[in-house]
Amino acid sequence: xxxxxxxxxxxxxxxxxxxxxxxxxxxxxxxxxxxxxxxxxxxxxxxxxxxxxxxxxxxxxxxxxxxxxxxxxxxxxxxxxxxxxxxxxxxxxxxxxxxxxxxxxxxxxxxxxxxxxxxxxxxxxxxxxxxxxxxxxxxxxxxxxxxxxxxxxxxxxxxxxxxxxxxxxxxxxxxxxxxxxxxxxxxxxxxxxxxxxxxxxxxxxxxxxxxxxxxxxxxxxxxxxxxxxxxxxxxxxxxxxxxxxxxxxxxxxxxxxxxxxxxxxxxxxxxxxxxxxxxxxxxxxxxxxxxxxxxxxxxxxxxxxx
Numbered sequence: 001x002x003x004x005x006x007x008x009x010x011x012x013x014x015x016x017x018x019x020x021x022x023x024x025x026x027x028x029x030x031x032x033x034x035x036x037x038x039x040x041x042x043x044x045x046x047x048x049x050x051x052x053x054x055x056x057x058x059x060x061x062x063x064x065x066x067x068x069x070x071x072x073x074x075x076x077x078x079x080x081x082x083x084x085x086x087x088x089x090x091x092x093x094x095x096x097x098x099x100x101x102x103x104x105x106x107x108x109x110x111x112x113x114x115x116x117x118x119x120x121x122x123x124x125x126x127x128x129x130x131x132x133x134x135x136x137x138x139x140x141x142x143x144x145x146x147x148x149x150x151x152x153x154x155x156x157x158x159x160x161x162x163x164x165x166x167x168x169x170x171x172x173x174x175x176x177x178x179x180x181x182x183x184x185x186x187x188x189x190x191x192x193x194x195x196x197x198x199x200x201x202x203x204x205x206x207x208x209x210x211x212x213x214x215x216x217x218x219x220x221x222x223x224x225x226x227x228x229x230x231x232x233x234x235x236x237x238x239x240x241x242x243x244x245x246x247x248x249x250x251x252x253x254x255x256x257x258x259x260x261x262x263x264x265x266x267x268x269x270x271x272x273x274x275x276x277x278x279x280x281x282x283x284x285x286x287x288x289x290x291x292x293x294x295x296x297x298x299x300x301x302x303x304x305x306x
Contacts, residue, residue, distance in 0.1 A: 014038060014075050014099070014270045015040050015076070016040065016074060016078055017042060017045060017070050017078070018044045018045070018061070018077075018080065019067075019070075019080065020081040021046035021051035021080075022081075025080035028258045030058070032258075032259045033078060034060075038270050041059050042061055042074055043056075043061055043064055043070050044056040044062070045070040049063075049065055052064070071093055071096050076098055076101065077089075077093045077099075077100060079102055080103060081103075082173040083103070083104075083105050083107050083108050083181070084107055084109065084173070086103060087109075087112045087115075090106070091112075091116055094127075095123060097123055097124075097125060098125060099125045100120065100128070100269075101265060102127065102128070104185035104186070105287065105291050106284060106288060107288075110295045113291035126273040126280070127269075127287075128268060129283065129284060130262065131189035132186065133190050133238075133251070135261035135268075136260075137264075142249070146194050147194075149249075150244050150246070153223050153244070154240065154241060155241055156190065156223070156240040157226045157239050158187060158225075158228075158237070158238040158239075159228060159231035159235045159236060159237060160179055160228060160230075160231060161229070163209070174229060178211065179209055179227035179228040180211040180294060180297060183227040183229065183238075184294050184297070185294065187227060188215070189282065189286075189290065190240055191215060191225065194242055195223055195242070196221060197217065198217055198218075198289075198293055199217065200216045201215055201297050201300075202214040203300040209228050209230045210230070211227050212224070213225040238253070239251075268280060
């Protein structure tokens with residue numbers, strides 16, 4: 001039987017736990033969780049006791065080193081941990097009936113991503129994956145306008161510099177998996193929304209973390225995506241445009257501060273948890289589909305470079 005937390009009684013706030021204590025957890029998740037109406041940051045879990053205690057104290061939450069005890073104190077969990085850690089913890093959380101705010105990618109393994117999607121569906125809990133562009137007002141307006149037009153294709157380029165020594169995003173999982181897995185999900189999330197679901201991918205890349213994808217979309221459109229985390233800092237940026245009979249339409253740029261977009265994601269997750277809205281278009285099932293596509297691309301890139 002589905003276990004959906006009753007968050008509507010007496011207008012009670014949805015009690016969130018934050019799993020993770022790194023840079024993104026501090027500058028994005030904790031700030032959004034503690035400033036979104038209807039949301040309470042109730043608990044923080046992390047593997048570093050000092051960092052866990054510091055974030056918890058700053059936001060008036062309880063600090064936990066035991067994940068099961070942490071789960072018992074919350075209705076929902078926001079994750080800010082590496083993807084293959086995230087998916088294992090999220091499986092436990094969903095199994096305990098907790099709603100999930102996930103980071104992209106939900107996993108780098110299609111099998112575990114699909115297992116999480118099945119578990120969420122069986123548990124009857126709500127899920128949202130934070131593809132940041134999909135939660136920004138300007139991008140949503142642009143996508144709504146684009147939906148009424150005919151597009152032949154699109155192009156996305158994200159030149160990232162996260163592997164620069166000075167970047168706070170220079171983390172072990174990004175060094176291992178590169179731009180394909182860190183930035184590829186963002187490109188896929190927008191191109192899929194604008195042009196339709198991706199039906200196939202052809203991929204190539206280089207040893208210095210440049211990945212190039214050709215995406216075929218349901219309905220016939222074809223798009224491309226180029227991503228890297230090894231670009232010079234001066235070139236850092238995400239550019240995406242659609243093209244067709246109407247001309248060319250460029251996606252608005254990403255906001256500098258992610259908190260506003262995260263507040264939207266949290267608000268929409270809470271509405272879904274209360275049963276006010278259907279499954280979110282950026283739910284874990286979509287996240288698992290993104291993982292499947294990227295895994296296919298990775299196999300091709302590895303095979304070509306081998």
